[in-house]
Amino acid sequence: MLRFALTEADLGNVRFGLSPLCELGLSLRALRDPARYPLQLPWLRRTEQARAGLDLDALMALVDERLWTPDFLNPRPLSPLTRLSDELDVLRALPSQRFTEQLLLVHQGRMPAALDGPPRAAIARMVTALEGLWAAGFAEYWPRMRTILEADIVYRGRQLVQYGLSTMLNGLAPTADFDGRVLTVRLRDPLDRDVAGGAGLTLVPTMFTNRASAPIDPTEPPTMFYPARGQGAMWQAERAANPAALAAIVGEARARLLIALGEPSSSTELGIRFGVSTSAVNQHLRVLREAGLLTSTRYGHSVLYLRSALGSALVAGG
Known part of the structure; x- marks a missing residue:
């Protein structure tokens, strides 16, 4: 259970954002366990041949059997105009210590073999593998994906204006509840976590979650990833x-x-x-x-x- 304790300032600073890198990172869940993502099975089928030559060892090292991914793959977008090239530049410059710590956290203290080596070389391999996944599975389809994500944000904005913040937040995901002050996210993680507000609340629609997701690190500002509406129409x-x-x-x-x-x-x-x-x-x-x-x-x-x-x-x- 994750609880975001939101201040008055946070409630007045709710923003939406889009992150191509976040979509790329969360898509690793569907690659690892396709059965959990039935709406994206057409995507997996369409891109199967193009993905055949990818560095799957490096990609699968970024997600564990619980389908956790490191926070550096799920950046908090500061703008709806975030570009993948900018996010990858930030990823290339990721501090070695943060890279190692977050992978160890995801894999419960064990460094995955494909990325177990000098951190700078491992980071370079990771970025190259992610660029390959983007070219094989996203570049052709991103305009339509992005439109679905943008349309979701427009819809949530109308909800916010017409019905208020509480109705909008309570409609984002079946595993998220807002009581007027605390946004509770029911995660598969058995540990209870409380995250203090003060830096606003960022909401990020994504094609690759069925529930609500959030950063693993409790020191990260309040951010929630939620399933975008209209995913079923993506491939039809x-x-x-x-x-x-x-x-x-x-x-x-x-x-x-x-x-x-x-x-x-x-x-x-x-x-x-x-x-x-x-x-x-x-x-x-x-x-x-x-x-x-x-x-x-x-x-x-x-x-x-x-x-x-x-x-x-x-x-x-x-």
Whole structure:
């Protein structure tokens, strides 16, 4: 059981962030125990051939049988615009002592053989292995993954504005509860831990957790990783049937977009889902937005689209 004791300042300083390195690190759980991550089995199947040449010994040395990973792979993002290259630069400069201490903590006092040697050489091998995993399993799919993560943050922001902090926090994960002052995270770790606030609370959506996760080190500032909404749609093409009446009014392509935009999405993601160019999607989105059927929100470098109340009424009427 982990308890974040949040101060008034913390409650006024709740922020969301995205971390490509965090996704990379947490994905090692799915590689080690695929059965625990059924929503990501399509990802494992699609990338299996590309991952065949990776340094799996080094990668698997970063996760244990409990599916713990060291905190240096789960950095606290300070911005929604975090870049992997910047995070890897920080990882390359990781102090040798911290690298060794955190791996020993994960592996309960035993240094994994693949990374047991001069720390600087081991860190270099680790970063090279992670770069290989990114190229094989993430580079092609990251734009869509990132859109799902950004859409989750937009959704949580709407919850926060409409229903308040307590409702938003209590809806993040089935293993996290907020009583107005203490955020309790029920971890598989049998030890009880209390973490003092004072540095704000950072919330990080991820594709690679089914529960709530948190840093292992109790001196880390309050940070919680939680399962992003919409993961199930990541690997599925849009198959929603278009009601004839709706298609007759707006056309089949725009009807399909309206149906899909019950959840926030970017034009890039929609293009991937429907197998058309982003420019073609943008033309349709522009018309639908000008007609009042969509709203748009900028998040970082992305523009996320969502059906308006009028658009939802039209879909329901169809």
